[in-house]
Amino acid sequence: MPTAPSSAAARWDYAPAPESAAIGRVRDRYQMFVGGAFVDGRGEDLKTLNPATAEPLAVVSTASPADVDDAVRAARGAYDGVWGRMSGAERGKSLFRIARGIAERARELAVVETLDNGKPIRESRDVDVPTASAHFFYHAGWADKMAHAGYGPDPRPLGVVGQVIPWNFPMLMAAWKIAPALATGNTVVIKPAETTPLSILVLAEIIADSDLPPGVVNILPGAGDIGRELVNHKGIDKVAFTGSTEVGKQIQTSLAGTGRKLTLELGGKAANIVFDDAPVDQAVEGIINGIFFNQGHVCCAGSRLLIQESVADEFVAKLQARITTLRLGDPMDKNTDIGAINSATQLARVRELTAIGDAEGAERWTSPCPVPDRGYYFPPTLFTNVTQSMRIARDEIFGPVLAVLTFRTPDEAVAKANNTPYGLSAGIWTEKGSRILGMAAAMRAGVVWANTFNRFDPSAAFGGYKESGFGREGGRAGLAAYLDTDDEGAR
Amino acid sequence: MSTAPTQSRPAPRGQLPDVAGSEQSLRQFLHGLPGVDPVGVEGRSAALATRSIKADSKRRAIDLAISMVDLTTLEGSDTAGKVRSLAAKARRPDPDQPDVPSVATVCVYPDMVAVAALCLAGSSVGIASVATAFPSGRSNLAVKIADTRLAIDSGATEVDMVIDRGAFLSGHYGKVFDEIVAIKEVCGATRLKVILETGELATYDNVRRASWLALLAGGDFIKTSTGKISPAATLPVTAVMLQAVRDFFEMTGRRCGVKPAGGIRNTKDAIRHLVAVREIAGPQWLDPFYFRFGASSLLNDLLMQRQTQAAGHYSGPDYVTVD
Numbered sequence: 001m002p003t004a005p006s007s008a009a010a011r012w013d014y015a016p017a018p019e020s021a022a023i024g025r026v027r028d029r030y031q032m033f034v035g036g037a038f039v040d041g042r043g044e045d046l047k048t049l050n051p052a053t054a055e056p057l058a059v060v061s062t063a064s065p066a067d068v069d070d071a072v073r074a075a076r077g078a079y080d081g082v083w084g085r086m087s088g089a090e091r092g093k094s095l096f097r098i099a100r101g102i103a104e105r106a107r108e109l110a111v112v113e114t115l116d117n118g119k120p121i122r123e124s125r126d127v128d129v130p131t132a133s134a135h136f137f138y139h140a141g142w143a144d145k146m147a148h149a150g151y152g153p154d155p156r157p158l159g160v161v162g163q164v165i166p167w168n169f170p171m172l173m174a175a176w177k178i179a180p181a182l183a184t185g186n187t188v189v190i191k192p193a194e195t196t197p198l199s200i201l202v203l204a205e206i207i208a209d210s211d212l213p214p215g216v217v218n219i220l221p222g223a224g225d226i227g228r229e230l231v232n233h234k235g236i237d238k239v240a241f242t243g244s245t246e247v248g249k250q251i252q253t254s255l256a257g258t259g260r261k262l263t264l265e266l267g268g269k270a271a272n273i274v275f276d277d278a279p280v281d282q283a284v285e286g287i288i289n290g291i292f293f294n295q296g297h298v299c300c301a302g303s304r305l306l307i308q309e310s311v312a313d314e315f316v317a318k319l320q321a322r323i324t325t326l327r328l329g330d331p332m333d334k335n336t337d338i339g340a341i342n343s344a345t346q347l348a349r350v351r352e353l354t355a356i357g358d359a360e361g362a363e364r365w366t367s368p369c370p371v372p373d374r375g376y377y378f379p380p381t382l383f384t385n386v387t388q389s390m391r392i393a394r395d396e397i398f399g400p401v402l403a404v405l406t407f408r409t410p411d412e413a414v415a416k417a418n419n420t421p422y423g424l425s426a427g428i429w430t431e432k433g434s435r436i437l438g439m440a441a442a443m444r445a446g447v448v449w450a451n452t453f454n455r456f457d458p459s460a461a462f463g464g465y466k467e468s469g470f471g472r473e474g475g476r477a478g479l480a481a482y483l484d485t486d487d488e489g490a491r
Numbered sequence: 492m493s494t495a496p497t498q499s500r501p502a503p504r505g506q507l508p509d510v511a512g513s514e515q516s517l518r519q520f521l522h523g524l525p526g527v528d529p530v531g532v533e534g535r536s537a538a539l540a541t542r543s544i545k546a547d548s549k550r551r552a553i554d555l556a557i558s559m560v561d562l563t564t565l566e567g568s569d570t571a572g573k574v575r576s577l578a579a580k581a582r583r584p585d586p587d588q589p590d591v592p593s594v595a596t597v598c599v600y601p602d603m604v605a606v607a608a609l610c611l612a613g614s615s616v617g618i619a620s621v622a623t624a625f626p627s628g629r630s631n632l633a634v635k636i637a638d639t640r641l642a643i644d645s646g647a648t649e650v651d652m653v654i655d656r657g658a659f660l661s662g663h664y665g666k667v668f669d670e671i672v673a674i675k676e677v678c679g680a681t682r683l684k685v686i687l688e689t690g691e692l693a694t695y696d697n698v699r700r701a702s703w704l705a706l707l708a709g710g711d712f713i714k715t716s717t718g719k720i721s722p723a724a725t726l727p728v729t730a731v732m733l734q735a736v737r738d739f740f741e742m743t744g745r746r747c748g749v750k751p752a753g754g755i756r757n758t759k760d761a762i763r764h765l766v767a768v769r770e771i772a773g774p775q776w777l778d779p780f781y782f783r784f785g786a787s788s789l790l791n792d793l794l795m796q797r798q799t800q801a802a803g804h805y806s807g808p809d810y811v812t813v814d
Contacts, residue, residue: 001617002779011774015548282531334543431526
């Protein structure tokens with residue numbers, strides 16, 4: 001009969017379970033995708049790193065301003081010649097083929113994404129790639145139903161769309177941008193982030209194999225200067241940007257008066273509000289998912305925890321116990337929960353902002369998890385004794401850092417949650433249905449989750465208030481951003 | 492608010508909350524427990540099920556799981572012969588592989604305990620007996636006590652009782668509580684597992700309340716199911732029960748066990764449960780003293796997977812003994 005074990009007994013643990021890097025078939029060099037062909041750009045080659053090791057991963061050819069001209073011309077030609085006048089049903093077929101192509105090469109895409117971005121393979125495999133495929137499937141279904149989308153009997157596309165996407169979800173953001181633009185009949189010139197150009201260039205291969213007419217999608221790797229060149233190009237009818245609020249403001253300034261349409265999806269400093277009657281264990285999970293998913297590199301991350309004072313100590317203790325079990329390390333290991341910070345620059349920013357947190361008098365707690373000695377890593381961190389005036393409560397850190405604040409009454413929770421220049425998302429944790437509805441109505445945020453967080457679906461509109469941007473992506477509302485709805489009035 | 496993490500946190504040796512004084516206080520305590528969000532707990536369980544357990548970790552998991560099996564036969568058709576062969580299998584699960592650990596216990600009806608005791612004398616295998624009008628629990632306290640006494644007097648080293656689900660569902664928590672206390676009194680030092688029959692409790696909130704009720708009343712283990720009702724053990728239900736024993740330990744310093752029973756038939760499922768034990772309750776629970784599988788067919792799948800790991804290929808069901 002089993003007897004009580006000694007406390008020193010060695011406990012069962014997980015062996016390393018690395019995904020094979022060979023599945024990614026990463027090549028030494030990648031080219032731009034313009035006019036349906038892979039071509040060398042006239043910009044200087046860039047080297048993309050694997051943030052898990054800080055070692056070079058591949059060389060990528062980049063665009064020059066002249067290449068932007070060429071790409072916009074190719075997109076214009078494709079729009080005028082074929083895509084803009086093609087029937088929705090035909091466009092839908094192409095989108096279905098892309099969706100299926102992503103699903104077929106899902107494993108390869110997940111590996112490429114993890115190697116280039118640093119996110120855990122578990123996330124790229126279970127979230128990024130399947131959701132990207134789902135976005136193409138969803139919008140493929142819309143392509144022949146535009147007359148029924150509520151934007152008039154024959155809503156027209158805008159023309160050529162210039163898109164700039166960030167490094168935190170390279171593949172998924174590409175899908176969010178390209179799928180609705182194509183479904184509505186626009187053609188695209190898109191620039192991926194400088195540090196994460198690979199997965200979208202694999203997507204380019206899938207697009208090339210899907211019989212999409214040449215020039216409908218053009219992909220221009222490059223740095224911020226090429227992004228600026230693209231969004232200010234005279235041949236563009238609409239700009240869609242996801243990235244920092246700072247760059248978003250510059251774009252809005254430079255586009256003022258040009259008549260070009262603009263949607264911006266920018267930063268956030270979301271509050272996760274936990275009431276004393278919350279389902280505690282699930283709330284702990286949700287807070288963790290909210291801030292540590294993708295190393296906190298999420299614009300809608302729940303980076304502020306607002307916890308009701310009466311349960312604060314107990315809740316924070318449970319949170320710390322759970323954070324301690326998160327596994328940080330090799331992003332390619334299937335059991336890794338937290339991977340690498342995307343770049344040295346971002347790691348430096350996270351360090352700088354957390355140091356300011358210390359200096360301002362907040363109390364730092366860091367998970368005791370082991371941290372690899374090479375590559376860019378930052379262990380899960382939370383700050384208590386945080387006040388509204390501290391920079392860690394106001395600035396978007398974009399890393400695995402949670403600021404914990406307390407509140408006493410629902411009104412105080414609303415006031416604190418809304419007291420930010422941002423307004424992208426919010427989370428509400430309570431077992432009381434009426435409180436969920438009341439709080440959701442009081443939140444000045446584009447997305448409000450109740451008893452869950454970071455759930456994304458192609459059919460749900462996503463976007464921000466205030467300095468988090470404007471325009472919606474996903475769902476019926478997301479289509480409007482790519483349609484000429486001016487004649488239709490405010491619908 | 493700057494509490495240290497679990498591992499370095501001294502276990503608070505608090506007092507058992509004094510809630511058993513009246514039906515009223517018991518109800519207030521149980522209904523004051525935090526709710527369980529079903530979407531959340533099922534999502535977390537699904538995420539745990541994606542852990543990749545390979546190589547040496549898998550081999551160790553298989554042996555650990557074997558050592559946690561309560562090898563069970565609870566049929567009207569049970570005979571002394573059937574129990575004897577089960578006992579032999581429990582001592583030496585794989586006759587060709589002497590390094591396979593013994594299982595934790597055999598689990599039988601009270602009238603079969605004496606047979607099992609004879610076969611298992613001098614071995615490390617315990618004898619668990621169901622009692623208290625298993626599986627329905629529909630009898631009076633005197634009969635339940637007599638049933639338990641029969642099991643213990645015949646040599647049971649552990650007792651698996653069932654709660655009165657009818658009383659629980661009609662809100663008579665005091666009746667359920669008092670019965671557990673009475674049975675634990677009969678058990679004395681013999682460890683008591685309290686079967687909640689989660690398939691009849693229907694909600695995760697009820698599972699959490701019944702878990703706390705059983706722990707407060709002195710149960711040493713909480714067990715999901717009798718195996719006679721579907722659904723039996725599921726990963727989210729086990730997860731809620733693991734949270735209960737973890738939180739109960741935090742509050743009282745007393746570490747109790749969890750036993751999912753019924754429905755865990757293969758190695759993959761068993762390993763998913765071990766992952767849940769590790770990540771929800773903590774590594775300290777990864778021991779047959781604190782975690783069991785109530786199962787009959789699981790053992791052979793574990794043995795087949797063990798052979799596969801050792802030989803590098805799968806042999807099939809004819810290479811393990813049927814009982």
